[in-house]
Amino acid sequence: xxxxxxxxxxxxxxxxxxxxxxxxxxxxxxxxxxxxxxxxxxxxxxxxxxxxxxxxxxxxxxxxxxxxxxxxxxxxxxxxxxxxxxxxxxxxxxxxxxxxxxxxxxxxxxxxxxxxxxxxxxxxxxxxxxxxxxxxxxxxxxxxxxxxxxxxxxxxxxxxxxxxxxxxxxxxxxxxxxxxxxxxxxxxxxxxxxxxxxxxxxxxxxxxxxxxxxxxxxxxxxxxxxxxxxxxxxxxxxxxxxxxxxxxxxxxxxxxxxxxxxxxxxxxxxxxxxxxxxxxxxxxxxxxxxxxxxxxxxxxxxxxxxxxxxxxxxxxxxxxxxxxxxxxxxxxxxxxxxxxxxxxxxxxxxxxxxxxxxxxxxxxxxxxxxxxxxxxxxxxxxxxxxxxxxxxxxxxxxxxxxxxxxxxxxxxxxxxxxxxxx
Ligand code: SF4
Ligand code: SF4
Numbered sequence: 230x231x232x233x234x235x236x237x238x239x240x241x242x243x244x245x246x247x248x249x250x251x252x253x254x255x256x257x258x259x260x261x262x263x264x265x266x267x268x269x270x271x272x273x274x275x276x277x278x279x280x281x282x283x284x285x286x287x288x289x290x291x292x293x294x295x296x297x298x299x300x301x302x303x304x305x306x307x308x309x310x311x312x313x314x315x316x317x318x319x320x321x322x323x324x325x326x327x328x329x330x331x332x333x334x335x336x337x338x339x340x341x342x343x344x345x346x347x348x349x350x351x352x353x354x355x356x357x358x359x360x361x362x363x364x365x366x367x368x369x370x371x372x373x374x375x376x377x378x379x380x381x382x383x384x385x386x387x388x389x390x391x392x393x394x395x396x397x398x399x400x401x402x403x404x405x406x407x408x409x410x411x412x413x414x415x416x417x418x419x420x421x422x423x424x425x426x427x428x429x430x431x432x433x434x435x436x437x438x439x440x441x442x443x444x445x446x447x448x449x450x451x452x453x454x455x456x457x458x459x460x461x462x463x464x465x466x467x468x469x470x471x472x473x474x475x476x477x478x479x480x481x482x483x484x485x486x487x488x489x490x491x492x493x494x495x496x497x498x499x500x501x502x503x504x505x506x507x508x509x510x511x512x513x514x515x516x517x518x519x520x521x522x523x524x525x526x527x528x529x530x531x532x533x534x535x536x537x538x539x540x541x542x543x544x545x546x547x548x549x550x551x552x553x554x555x556x557x558x559x560x561x562x563x564x565x566x567x568x569x570x571x572x573x574x575x576x577x578x579x580x581x582x583x584x585x586x587x588x589x590x591x592x593x594x595x596x597x598x599x600x601x602x603x604x605x606x607x608x609x610x611x612x613x614x615x616x617x618x619x620x621x622x623x624x625x626x627x628x629x630x631x632x633x634x635x636x637x638x639x640x641x642x643x644x645x646x647x648x649x650x651x
Contacts, residue, residue, distance in 0.1 A: 284327030562599025
């Protein structure tokens with residue numbers, strides 16, 4: 230595609246990247262075929278090709294309109310279009326730039342600004358989010374059904390404790406909302422990795438990965454979260470932690486991107502190291518090791534796996550969790566249109582509730598069509614978005630593995646005096 234970006238924009242790194250992405254796009258429209266929002270509205274402007282064109286016009290100097298904003302806001306940043314694109318267009322980078330520039334040139338109305346600010350002030354900050362969530366959960370039984378369904382049920386977990394130490398150590402990002410919404414995920418992760426001979430280290434001052442702020446175009450705030458995490462992890466990295474594990478697939482692409490996002494700052498070297506160490510949880514569990522150490526599910530439990538967009542499109546990890554679950558004896562049920570987003574997409578389900586609800590209902594229909602006993606996924610956002618509406622339990626896949634840890638033993642087969650191994 231030919232471009233005519235102004236010189237002042239082309240003199241910046243952001244402008245150069247945007248120009249290169251635009252030039253890569255050949256306008257073929259293949260990406261529209263896998264775009265969930267284009268499928269729902271049938272409007273070219275709600276597809277990736279149309280969005281790219283609108284961003285191009287704005288970058289070339291055309292004044293942005295509320296209509297441009299609407300079509301960009303409707304994008305889930307699911308990146309299904311990137312998986313489909315034959316030209317390798319890095320759509321999400323262009324989208325970030327387009328959204329940021331529209332935000333600058335066409336400020337939102339006060340109510341919309343306040344809502345987005347409130348989300349940024351609460352969700353990534355556990356000291357604020359957790360008490361508000363608990364308040365909602367206590368009041369839940371008193372609320373009308375329609376509101377009750379919007380408040381996630383409370384999950385509890387037995388804290389992980391062990392006296393065993395292993396030679397291998399990895400840092401674990403506990404996340405911002407996950408410890409309050411589903412503490413059992415981090416606990417299960419630590420138990421499974423312990424059984425597989427890996428210590429998990431948690432840096433107490435690490436927190437939100439920054440993705441929420443980044444996707445709400447608050448880039449300075451996102452960088453502050455990134456720097457905070459890098460500082461929190463650095464001592465363990467210097468001592469030889471072999472990876473930084475992220476259990477929420479929605480956060481993993483962000484941590485893997487710290488190197489690029491901080492490349493022009495004084496954190497560039499450390500950020501690049503963190504990115505090199507960042508791993509989705511599915512990348513650190515060796516299938517054969519798990520098959521040796523863990524029990525096998527011999528009950529033929531039927532699982533529908535929902536592969537989050539951030540796993541399959543954002544990180545390009547496809548089929549790994551599915552193979553692991555099958556190797557451990559689970560029966561996977563077929564899921565049609567498994568490339569499509571469930572509508573969670575960070576704060577999307579709050580900011581675009583109409584589309585998010587349709588996408589969730591479609592996704593649950595596809596997941597439940599094979600009559601599974603349970604739905605497994607890899608991201609806290611998808612889990613919470615679906616669990617109150619699903620007919621079967623929705624869990625993180627690591628919770629299934631936790632149930633397969635031989636009781637009273639850990640990886641070397643000896644009694645674990647503290648945990649009873651989960
Ligand atoms: S598939 Fe790729 S090259 Fe084709 S229109 Fe979409 S983004 Fe552009
Ligand atoms: S990121 Fe997802 S919703 Fe956005 S344009 Fe691409 S496929 Fe469509």
